[in-house]
Amino acid sequence: MRDCIANSSCSKELDPNSKQCQIIAYPDHxxxxxxxxxxxxxxxxxxxxxxxxxxxxGGSIRDLLLNRVxxxxxxxxxxxxxxxxxxxxxxxxxxRRFQIVHVKLQKQIIEVxxxxxxxxxxxxxxxxxxxxGMLTRDNVFGSLTDDSIRRDLSINALYxxxxxxxxxxxxxxxxxxxxxxxxxxGDPIIRFREDPLRLLRVVRFAAKLNFSIDSRTSEPMKHRAxxxxxxxxxxxxxxxxxxxxxxxxxxxxxLLKEFDLVRYMLPQLHxxxxxxxxHFRLIRQALINTDYRLENKQRVTPAFVYAALLWxxxxxxxxxxxxxxxxxxxxxxxxxDKVIASQITITAIPxxxxxxxxxxxxxxxxxxxxxxxxxxxxxxxPRFRAAYDFVLxxxxxxxxxxxxxxxxxxxxxxxxxxxxxxxxxRKRHNPANHSNDRSK
Ligand code: ATP
Ligand code: MG
Numbered sequence: 001m002r003d004c005i006a007n008s009s010c011s012k013e014l015d016p017n018s019k020q021c022q023i024i025a026y027p028d029h030x031x032x033x034x035x036x037x038x039x040x041x042x043x044x045x046x047x048x049x050x051x052x053x054x055x056x057x058g059g060s061i062r063d064l065l066l067n068r069v070x071x072x073x074x075x076x077x078x079x080x081x082x083x084x085x086x087x088x089x090x091x092x093x094x095x096r097r098f099q100i101v102h103v104k105l106q107k108q109i110i111e112v113x114x115x116x117x118x119x120x121x122x123x124x125x126x127x128x129x130x131x132x133g134m135l136t137r138d139n140v141f142g143s144l145t146d147d148s149i150r151r152d153l154s155i156n157a158l159y160x161x162x163x164x165x166x167x168x169x170x171x172x173x174x175x176x177x178x179x180x181x182x183x184x185x186g187d188p189i190i191r192f193r194e195d196p197l198r199l200l201r202v203v204r205f206a207a208k209l210n211f212s213i214d215s216r217t218s219e220p221m222k223h224r225a226x227x228x229x230x231x232x233x234x235x236x237x238x239x240x241x242x243x244x245x246x247x248x249x250x251x252x253x254x255l256l257k258e259f260d261l262v263r264y265m266l267p268q269l270h271x272x273x274x275x276x277x278x279h280f281r282l283i284r285q286a287l288i289n290t291d292y293r294l295e296n297k298q299r300v301t302p303a304f305v306y307a308a309l310l311w312x313x314x315x316x317x318x319x320x321x322x323x324x325x326x327x328x329x330x331x332x333x334x335x336x337d338k339v340i341a342s343q344i345t346i347t348a349i350p351x352x353x354x355x356x357x358x359x360x361x362x363x364x365x366x367x368x369x370x371x372x373x374x375x376x377x378x379x380x381x382p383r384f385r386a387a388y389d390f391v392l393x394x395x396x397x398x399x400x401x402x403x404x405x406x407x408x409x410x411x412x413x414x415x416x417x418x419x420x421x422x423x424x425x426r427k428r429h430n431p432a433n434h435s436n437d438r439s440k
Pocket of ligand 1: 057058059060071072074150151152153156157195197198
């Protein structure tokens with residue numbers, strides 16, 4: 001490991017957190033080109049051939065150092081977006097807040113970003129802030145050093161140079177990876193204010209990597225949680241999927257709760273969960289099941305996850321409507337309307353998912369009540385499987401549904417004759433079927 005003081009793009013003053021800027025050589029990190037995406041390497045080569053600097057950076061280097069398979073490969077360069085685009089046949093400039101270039105090679109997309117600066121002197125139309133200090137546009141280009149300190153976390157700010165297999169580290173990210181520490185680069189309060197999504201990224205990486213959060217980073221988090229309200233709903237929805245559907249959903253949820261982030265991300269859920277009530281157990285079970293399915297390469301859908309996250313609020317609202325004398329179906333529909341309308345102002349759940357969520361919820365009533373031919377028809381409903389899984393989930397969480405899940409499991413496995421018998425016994429033995437449910 002050597003200090004890169006000799007390197008002109010490396011300046012100590014720019015990063016208050018960094019003791020030294022380091023160049024880490026192969027014997028210390030053991031990463032080679034062979035473990036990198038060949039497409040990302042091609043992008044780097046081409047940029048260098050065009051006279052630019054280019055590095056593989058971000059999550060891929062972090063994950064490879066931890067012997068994990070990277071989700072994607074990002075490249076950082078001093079070429080500007082137009083220059084990048086001109087070098088590649090299939091390249092598209094995307095984004096407004098942060099302009100990035102998507103370079104497509106075969107089926108892989110490599111995200112290429114121009115070195116950016118976090119320098120507060122550059123307050124011009126390229127770098128806009130709200131009066132709270134939040135960045136609404138951030139396209140001031142800069143040097144490699146600038147780019148490193150504008151990144152969110154030290155572990156995400158390592159630059160791999162495929163030409164000599166070195167890693168450039170301006171923020172002590174390499175030692176943070178070795179010590180299992182999440183640390184925001186710069187002053188955490190300012191960095192969270194600039195972009196409150198970073199609060200969620202801290203939590204996401206702490207859960208995923210099983211890292212601890214440095215106290216200077218964690219200390220202001222609870223106070224800044226309310227700033228989540230400033231994140232645009234589409235961006236927050238995308239992040240919510242990363243939080244809950246990356247294989248560490250339950251651990252992530254616990255941290256979100258710890259830092260009071262659930263209150264601002266899912267306020268309707270926050271109102272209904274306490275440390276170990278039935279609602280909390282439902283969410284815990286839903287997220288544990290999602291984590292398990294992802295580990296076993298089974299399909300997961302945002303509709304199911306959100307159906308669970310919002311179910312406590314739907315149930316509570318439906319109960320209220322029911323008390324006012326509305327039918328079970330009407331109460332549920334109105335509760336679903338209300339809960340969805342409120343949540344999409346925070347996380348913009350696309351309509352195709354909200355439609356499925358509604359169906360999963362509505363089918364809960366029908367699975368409880370349906371008999372005779374209706375039961376047969378329910379099985380053919382495209383949402384039956386999800387709704388049935390939802391019943392199992394509710395029971396797993398400890399809700400007493402009089403063996404409903406088992407009943408439907410057996411019903412599906414039975415031949416027609418047995419099914420008819422099952423329905424007649426169900427009619428006799430399940431008083432719920434004689435309730436005054438006006439939805440039928
Ligand atoms: P993964 O792709 O595995 O979720 P990643 O670290 O690659 O993790 P991306 O969202 O792909 O995350 O972002 C790429 C890089 O851009 C990050 O590693 C980080 O350096 C930087 N970055 C991303 N989001 C922010 C942010 N909100 N503020 C500052 N830097 C960010
Ligand atoms: Mg990435």
